[in-house]
Amino acid sequence: MAENRTNEITNIAVIGAGLMGHGIAQEFACEGYNVYLHDVTEEQLNNARTQISKNLTLLAENDLIEKASIPDILQGIQTTTLMDAAVADADYVVEAISENLQLKQQVFAKLDAMCQPHTILASNTTALMPSQIGAKAKRTDKILNTHYFNPPYLIPLVEIIRSPHTSDETVSVTFDLLTSIGKTPAIIEKEALGFVGPRLQAALIREAFSIVEQGIASAETVDLVVRNSFGRRLSVAGPFEVFELAGWDLVLAAFEDLYKDLNSSSGINPLLREMVDTGKLGVKSGAGFYQWTDERQQALRDRMSEALIRAIQQEEKH
Ligand SMILES: NC(=O)c1ccc[n+]([C@@H]2O[C@H](COP(=O)([O-])OP(=O)(O)OC[C@H]3O[C@@H](n4cnc5c(N)ncnc54)[C@H](O)[C@@H]3O)[C@@H](O)[C@H]2O)c1
Numbered sequence: 185m186a187e188n189r190t191n192e193i194t195n196i197a198v199i200g201a202g203l204m205g206h207g208i209a210q211e212f213a214c215e216g217y218n219v220y221l222h223d224v225t226e227e228q229l230n231n232a233r234t235q236i237s238k239n240l241t242l243l244a245e246n247d248l249i250e251k252a253s254i255p256d257i258l259q260g261i262q263t264t265t266l267m268d269a270a271v272a273d274a275d276y277v278v279e280a281i282s283e284n285l286q287l288k289q290q291v292f293a294k295l296d297a298m299c300q301p302h303t304i305l306a307s308n309t310t311a312l313m314p315s316q317i318g319a320k321a322k323r324t325d326k327i328l329n330t331h332y333f334n335p336p337y338l339i340p341l342v343e344i345i346r347s348p349h350t351s352d353e354t355v356s357v358t359f360d361l362l363t364s365i366g367k368t369p370a371i372i373e374k375e376a377l378g379f380v381g382p383r384l385q386a387a388l389i390r391e392a393f394s395i396v397e398q399g400i401a402s403a404e405t406v407d408l409v410v411r412n413s414f415g416r417r418l419s420v421a422g423p424f425e426v427f428e429l430a431g432w433d434l435v436l437a438a439f440e441d442l443y444k445d446l447n448s449s450s451g452i453n454p455l456l457r458e459m460v461d462t463g464k465l466g467v468k469s470g471a472g473f474y475q476w477t478d479e480r481q482q483a484l485r486d487r488m489s490e491a492l493i494r495a496i497q498q499e500e501k502h
Pocket residue numbers: 199200201202203204205222223224225228279280281282283284287291308309310311331332333334
C-alpha cells in the first residue's frame with residue numbers, strides 16, 4: 185500500500201463547512217493546497233465562501249497575507265454537496281461535521297469506502313476518541329483526530345490524538361502537514377475523552393458554573409476576574425510554568441483545603457441544565473448570562489479577533 189508522505193500531499197478534502205470547517209479549509213488553501221470543501225447544502229457552502237472572503241480580507245488588512253493573493257486562495261477552494269466528488273482525489277481528509285458519534289462513525293465508514301487506500305482521515309471532534317470515530321472503518325492505522333481551536337485561522341495550536349491503532353507514519357505525516365501550514369501541533373500520547381484542551385476548559389467551566397450557582401460571584405464577575413488576572417498570564421505561560429514560579433510547596437499548602445470545597449461532581453451542573461432547558465443558549469438564542477444584541481456580539485468577536493491578530497503579529501516580530 186502506498187505510503188503518504190507530507191510532500192506527496194497536494195489535495196485536501198474538508199467535510200463540513202460550518203464554523204470550523206470553513207476556517208480549516210482556508211488554512212490549507214492559504215498555503216497552496218488544493219482544497220475541496222463539502223457540506224450537505226449549497227446554502228452552507230455559500231455561507232462558507234462568504235465567511236472565508238471576510239476572514240481573508242481581515243488577514244490582509246492586518247498584513248498577515250498579501251491582499252493580491254486573495255483571488256488565488258479563493259480559487260484553490262472548490263465546493264461541492266457530493267462527498268464522493270470531494271474526496272475522490274484527496275490525500276488527506278479533515279472531518280468537521282456536527283459533534284455526534286453515530287453520524288461521525290457513518291461518515292468515516294463512507295470515507296473509508298470512497299477514499300484512495302493511502303488517504304489519511306482526521307476528525308476535528310471536540311471530545312470524542314479516534315478509536316470510537318473510526319470503529320466502523322477498516323483503515324484504522326490511518327485514522328486520528330486533529331483538534332483545531334476556534335477560530336482555526338487565528339489560533340495556532342492543533343492537538344493530534346492517535347488511537348491505539350494509528351500508525352507512527354500517520355502521526356508524523358500529520359505533524360509535518362500541520363507544520364507546513366503554520367500550525368503548532370501538539371501530539372497527545374494517549375487517547376482520552378476531551379484530550380488536553382477541552383478537558384482543562386471543562387474543568388474551568390464546571391467550577392465557574394458552581395461559583396455562580398452558589399452565589400459566590402456573578403457570571404460577569406467571573407469573566408472580569410479571569411480576563412484581568414490569570415487569563416492574561418495563561419496566554420504567555422502554561423499552568424505548570426506559572427506554578428513552578430510559585431513553588432509546589434506553596435501550591436500544596438494553598439490547595440489542600442480548597443480542593444475539598446471545589447465542585448468535583450461527575451454530573452452536569454443544574455444551572456447549566458436549566459439554561460439549556462429555558463433556551464438561554466448564549467449568542468445563538470440572543471441571551472445567556474448576557475443579553476446579546478447584534479452590536480454586542482460583533483463587539484466581542486472584534487475584541488477577540490483583534491487580540492488574536494496582535495498575538496500573531498507579536499510572534500512574527502520575534
Ligand atoms: N465550534 C467550536 O468552537 C469547535 C472547536 C473545536 C472543534 N469543534 C468540533 O468541530 C466539529 C464541527 O463543529 P462546528 O462548530 O464547525 O459545527 P457547525 O454546526 O458550525 O458545522 C457543522 C457542519 O457540518 C455539516 N454537516 C452535518 N452533517 C454532515 C454530513 N453528514 N456531511 C457533510 N456535512 C455535514 C453541517 O451542515 C454544518 O455546516 C464538531 O465536531 C465540533 O465539536 C468545534
